[in-house]
Amino acid sequence: MTKRHPATVVARAGIAEDPTFGAVTPPIYLTSTYELNAFRQPGPYDYSRSNNPTRDVLGDALAELEGGAKAIVTNTGMSACLLALQLLKPEDTLVFPHDCYGGSYRLFINLAQRKQAFKIQIINFQDDNWPTQVHAAKPAMIWLETPSNPLLQITDIRAVCQLASVIGAKVVVDNTFLSPVLQQPLALGADIVVHSTTKFINGHSDIIGGALITKDLAVGDELKWWGNCLGLTGGALDAYLTLRGLRTLNLRMQKQQENTASIVSFLAAHPLVAKVFYPGLPSHPGHAIAKAQQNGFGAICSFELNAPSDYLHDFFAGLSYFTLAQSLGGTESLICHPASMTHASMDAAAQQRAGISATLVRLSVGIEECTDLVADLTHAFEQVTLRLAK
Structure with a gap:
């Protein structure tokens, strides 16, 4: 066969x-x-x-x-x-x-x-x-x-x-x-x-x-x-x-990648995002290699908040559909703060060497309706904007 x-x-x-x-x-x-x-x-x-x-x-x-x-x-x-x-x-x-x-x-x-x-x-x-x-x-x-x-x-x-x-x-x-x-x-x-x-x-x-x-x-x-x-x-x-x-891996990955591409575009244009990390972006330094050795760019992206790290509390509190939790890859969308969660076992020097900043946020994008996910992130950014305005 x-x-x-x-x-x-x-x-x-x-x-x-x-x-x-x-x-x-x-x-x-x-x-x-x-x-x-x-x-x-x-x-x-x-x-x-x-x-x-x-x-x-x-x-x-x-x-x-x-x-x-x-x-x-x-x-x-x-x-x-x-x-x-x-x-x-x-x-x-x-x-x-x-x-x-x-x-x-x-x-x-x-x-x-x-x-x-x-x-x-x-x-x-x-x-x-x-x-x-x-x-x-x-x-x-x-x-x-x-x-x-x-x-x-x-x-x-x-x-x-x-x-x-x-x-x-x-x-x-x-x-x-x-x-x-x-x-x-x-x-x-x-x-x-x-x-x-x-x-x-x-x-x-x-x-x-x-x-x-x-x-x-x-x-x-x-x-x-x-x-x-x-x-x-x-x-x-x-x-x-x-x-x-x-059994549903291919189908899930297709939907999750579609959602991720839309969310990355949204993040890249947002004034409260300092930098987006996603190999699907042509500006990503590894884009050409990823395109050559991968069959897709995946459903994980990260970004740095363009505000002091203490504003992350407001951002996370403003979310409803992105759940603040460790892990990734599920049908539900998750969000995490690598420095204090997934990479907390690294000391400060190791985190700095790896490029993990205090304002870095990682998203695992699920299969929800993408417009709802973008609206959720929009609301979270609005909470940061409101505090910045005070």
């Missing part, structure tokens, strides 16, 4: 494949353990931390979407990150970007400094001399996040992977912000892709989960062993809900 379109993959994952009763939708296996066929004759499943049929259906779908050889479904996005790091030894160096997600930054820093699990080198992949810096670090693993969280900076995945092949480093790409329908890092040369499936893949803000997909089967088998050993694998119910959410 020819390669299937992502829309077909997500719609057909596990459909009409139940060998027992012919259920159209895949059944959920909540069992923790499985009966052996006979003494010393286990079947394909023996204990659900190791293997679970529901989790396997989701993993197979994600592997096909990313074009990978194997997927391991984990219990959180951070578990997927931790799982990838099991390939490193204490003498190895991990290179990661200065502007990565705050939780990833915290994990890397503390595993290196408190556990001596590996060495680290933080690099700004927006600098022209990033190849020289990476080459000098002699890394065993290069971690990328593109678009980055929360400034939506773009890294040329193919260029990094070409350098990595020369120096013998594995490349891991956090693809959470785009999902596999908008970007396939393995096709660009990456070795491993990680996701917080909590976000766009599930899309309904009702589970916590993650996934890791490998290009090489042997690497996938090794990481599956570590996932079982460390207890990082996801539960059947979360896998079932994620699979249900996955």
Whole structure:
């Protein structure tokens, strides 16, 4: 059979494949353990931390979407990150970007400094001399996040992977912000892709989960062993809900991107917005690369308020449809303040190095009617204007 379109993959994952009763939708296996066929004759499943049929259906779908050889479904996005790091030894160096997600930054820093699990080198992949810096670090693993969280900076995945092949480093790409329908890092040369499936893949803000997909089967088998050993694998119910959410991924992303494009245009023209961060803007420094390596520009944007940071209270209080909360990628629109929320684990120096200002605001745009979302933002800006006028 020819390669299937992502829309077909997500719609057909596990459909009409139940060998027992012919259920159209895949059944959920909540069992923790499985009966052996006979003494010393286990079947394909023996204990659900190791293997679970529901989790396997989701993993197979994600592997096909990313074009990978194997997927391991984990219990959180951070578990997927931790799982990838099991390939490193204490003498190895991990290179990661200065502007990565705050939780990833915290994990890397503390595993290196408190556990001596590996060495680290933080690099700004927006600098022209990033190849020289990476080459000098002699890394065993290069971690990328593109678009980055929360400034939506773009890294040329193919260029990094070409350098990595020369120096013998594995490349891991956090693809959470785009999902596999908008970007396939393995096709660009990456070795491993990680996701917080909590976000766009599930899309309904009702589970916590993650996934890791490998290009090489042997690497996938090794990481599956570590996932079982460390207890990082996801539960059947979360896998079932994620699979249900996955079926509408393409449709959700289309609507969310349409809404985001309209909101970005609104923000770019507003006098209380100092700067908009979105790779879909032709003025964005990474626009050309994003256009080349992505199938869309995503549904996350950020902006800096053109007012002192204490006016953010008025802005957030004026919102009704954008909910002030952590996370992203759900059908509902969310808004957050990265410096005090998603990236609070970074100290002030790290936030400054990453370009995260006190007035930076991040939007995760949902599927609501766009005119309502724009009206909501308009009202919030009006509250700031009213206070400025006092």
